Amino acid sequence: MTEFHGWDMPLYYTSIIEEHMAVRQAAGLFDVSHMGQVVVKGPDAVRTLNRLLVSDIVQVGIGRACYTLMLNDAGGILDDLIVFRLGAEDYLVIVNCSTRESDVAWMNEHLVGSTTITDISEGRGILAVQGPLACRLLEQILDARVTSLGRFDIAPIRTMSPEACIARTGYTGGDGFELFLPNTHLLRVWDAILTAAGSRGVKPVGLGARDTLRVEAGLRLNGTDMDAATSPIEVGLEWTVAWNKPDFIGRQPLLKQKQQGVGRKFVGFELAQGPVPRQGYELTVDPAAGGAGGRRVGTVTSGTFSQMLNRPIGMGYVEPACAKPGTELTMTVRSQRHTAKVVKLPFWKAEAPAPVLSKSTAATLEKLS
Amino acid sequence: MIQIPPELVYTKSHEWARRLPGAAQAGDAIEIMVGITAHAQEELRDIVFVELPKIGRTVKQGEAAAVIESVKAAFDIYAPVSGAIARVNEAVVKSPQLVNQDCYGTGWLFAITPSDPKEFSSLLSSGAYSQQVQAQAH
Numbered sequence: 001m002t003e004f005h006g007w008d009m010p011l012y013y014t015s016i017i018e019e020h021m022a023v024r025q026a027a028g029l030f031d032v033s034h035m036g037q038v039v040v041k042g043p044d045a046v047r048t049l050n051r052l053l054v055s056d057i058v059q060v061g062i063g064r065a066c067y068t069l070m071l072n073d074a075g076g077i078l079d080d081l082i083v084f085r086l087g088a089e090d091y092l093v094i095v096n097c098s099t100r101e102s103d104v105a106w107m108n109e110h111l112v113g114s115t116t117i118t119d120i121s122e123g124r125g126i127l128a129v130q131g132p133l134a135c136r137l138l139e140q141i142l143d144a145r146v147t148s149l150g151r152f153d154i155a156p157i158r159t160m161s162p163e164a165c166i167a168r169t170g171y172t173g174g175d176g177f178e179l180f181l182p183n184t185h186l187l188r189v190w191d192a193i194l195t196a197a198g199s200r201g202v203k204p205v206g207l208g209a210r211d212t213l214r215v216e217a218g219l220r221l222n223g224t225d226m227d228a229a230t231s232p233i234e235v236g237l238e239w240t241v242a243w244n245k246p247d248f249i250g251r252q253p254l255l256k257q258k259q260q261g262v263g264r265k266f267v268g269f270e271l272a273q274g275p276v277p278r279q280g281y282e283l284t285v286d287p288a289a290g291g292a293g294g295r296r297v298g299t300v301t302s303g304t305f306s307q308m309l310n311r312p313i314g315m316g317y318v319e320p321a322c323a324k325p326g327t328e329l330t331m332t333v334r335s336q337r338h339t340a341k342v343v344k345l346p347f348w349k350a351e352a353p354a355p356v357l358s359k360s361t362a363a364t365l366e367k368l369s
Numbered sequence: 370m371i372q373i374p375p376e377l378v379y380t381k382s383h384e385w386a387r388r389l390p391g392a393a394q395a396g397d398a399i400e401i402m403v404g405i406t407a408h409a410q411e412e413l414r415d416i417v418f419v420e421l422p423k424i425g426r427t428v429k430q431g432e433a434a435a436v437i438e439s440v441k442a443a444f445d446i447y448a449p450v451s452g453a454i455a456r457v458n459e460a461v462v463k464s465p466q467l468v469n470q471d472c473y474g475t476g477w478l479f480a481i482t483p484s485d486p487k488e489f490s491s492l493l494s495s496g497a498y499s500q501q502v503q504a505q506a507h
Contacts, residue, residue, distance in 0.1 A: 305418065
């Protein structure tokens with residue numbers, strides 16, 4: 001067990017590698033109840049969210065979700081989050097555990113018109129079921145046509161509780177679902193999922209594999225890969241920014257940065273072999289030029305040994321000139337130089353990702369309820 | 370129960386050591402074979418990288434001689450006795466999971482030609498090591 005922002009959480013149940021592989025080959029069950037859940041409601045809820053977040057929330061239909069960022073006045077990242085639209089004026093925002101309180105305070109300071117912000121985290125939990133078997137497993141348990149949910153769709157599970165929802169989202173890079181449940185339902189659903197799984201290799205998954213899975217999928221972790229001093233452009237998340245919508249917090253400094261260019265870029269890199277890249281390791285080039293490994297051009301923020309690629313992988317920031325895929329970098333660990341090559345993110349992609357359904361998901365909601 | 374073979378000796382830092390007859394041409398020289406214990410292996414879990422010392426390097430008792438990395442972190446492996454590195458197990462460099470699977474056998478790490486035979490006798494017996502592991506568990 002490990003202490004994680006006030007929560008006692010298992011780093012692993014049996015082994016990080018076994019749990020990682022269960023998610024890639026069968027399915028894994030995660031208790032991610034530490035994540036914050038915030039309800040944003042009211043006639044002006046969408047205006048409030050559009051002011052607070054970089055994406056155009058107007059475009060998010062009922063029953064849909066959007067991965068986006070919340071910036072400070074300087075254009076730095078306060079948090080990355082997922083906004084679910086549950087109704088016309090009703091949004092559920094999933095925020096990181098470490099920033100939950102500051103996020104809610106910031107949101108309350110920037111309300112537009114008639115909007116209410118309610119932190120419902122205390123009474124709710126989240127179970128994530130991730131992996132190629134997740135869909136079939138949940139079909140079995142929920143008496144609901146979860147297959148009709150597209151990637152980033154959300155629907156209520158009225159047969160379970162008025163507050164229960166299921167979304168086809170996750171943090172592993174593969175297919176998967178997240179169940180948003182009242183605390184009273186968590187244990188029962190957890191047990192039901194594992195019972196239904198039988199001997200199909202489904203495993204409970206701890207924080208360790210949650211991290212190795214997200215790194216393999218090239219997904220950033222707030223507080224590790226980015227923070228309030230990082231801009232969406234530096235961390236490669238400019239695709240979340242809707243430049244054409246009305247003004248949002250942080251837009252001006254961000255636009256200036258877009259025009260002037262950034263001093264560092266977030267990249268993925270891999271080693272043919274060698275030690276695991278770890279946070280804080282230096283990345284250098286030109287071993288012939290002074291210093292132990294040459295001229296310093298960057299720093300590692302995340303890394304792991306990829307089970308799927310069978311090699312060490314890492315992510316971090318480098319000078320823009322070194323960000324091109326194929327660029328060779330040097331990572332010096334315990335005074336030994338190791339060659340790292342910049343590669344495109346993600347490192348690993350699911351072979352058959354869940355479809356993104358283009359039709360309105362109101363119909364899906366109907367089917368599920 | 371954690372496996373602690375009685376024929377081996379141990380360090381407080383969870384290495385095991387085994388005395389082997391040395392190479393024939395070296396007369397009565399001996400080698401001390403070194404690995405990590407089942408307890409250490411279980412604590413580290415998920416071993417993904419092993420860095421071994423160069424053959425010929427001299428190490429002092431208690432000096433960091435190798436590194437094992439699990440998914441979580443990197444850990445130093447200390448020389449149980451002083452001497453020169455005589456052999457290393459290349460198999461664990463290729464397949465680090467051998468240390469998890471067979472830490473007292475195919476997952477051995479390196480062998481030292483000891484410079485001070487007295488050091489070996491100062492290491493912990495299996496009984497003393499077992500007591501230490503149990504004491505740490507409480």
